[in-house]
Amino acid sequence: MSESPYKGKTGLRRVVNACGYSLAGLRAAYACEDAFRQEVWLACLLIPLAFWLEPAGVGRALMAGSVLVVLIVELLNSAIEAAVDRVSLENHRLAKRAKDIGSAAVFVALSQVGLVWACVLLS
Incomplete structure (x- = not known):
């Protein structure tokens, strides 16, 4: 079973990515829901x-x-x-x-x- 290619990110890069995904989710929820x-x-x-x-x-x-x-x-x-x-x-x-x-x-x-x-x- 292969995992997501994003799982390999660690440290600050992971935190930055996670914040970006979270903000994208908030924008999508506000725009679509x-x-x-x-x-x-x-x-x-x-x-x-x-x-x-x-x-x-x-x-x-x-x-x-x-x-x-x-x-x-x-x-x-x-x-x-x-x-x-x-x-x-x-x-x-x-x-x-x-x-x-x-x-x-x-x-x-x-x-x-x-x-x-x-x-x-x-x-």
């Missing part, structure tokens, strides 16, 4: 709001962190959807299951934002 774009704008609103509301330091971290978790989960969901679509655009129960589970993960992450914000603001 409506949900990610919406969640980025939501994060641009909520993260500064978390600091403006002035909860305790841990509360700020929880509020901002919960919003960032949504972005992380949405990126993973988008990657799953892209991989499934790459394999086949045909309707298949396993493809639907994979996409539905990814969507459910985003829903749980968004629910967590509401729960964390309510707990911090109402305490």
Whole structure:
């Protein structure tokens, strides 16, 4: 079994490559994924709001962190959807299951934002 030719990179070259791939992924997600774009704008609103509301330091971290978790989960969901679509655009129960589970993960992450914000603001 052969591995990716990119696996041989080490040191600073690997770090530079990884940063480039990460930025390309963020650009692609923002350009191609409506949900990610919406969640980025939501994060641009909520993260500064978390600091403006002035909860305790841990509360700020929880509020901002919960919003960032949504972005992380949405990126993973988008990657799953892209991989499934790459394999086949045909309707298949396993493809639907994979996409539905990814969507459910985003829903749980968004629910967590509401729960964390309510707990911090109402305490």
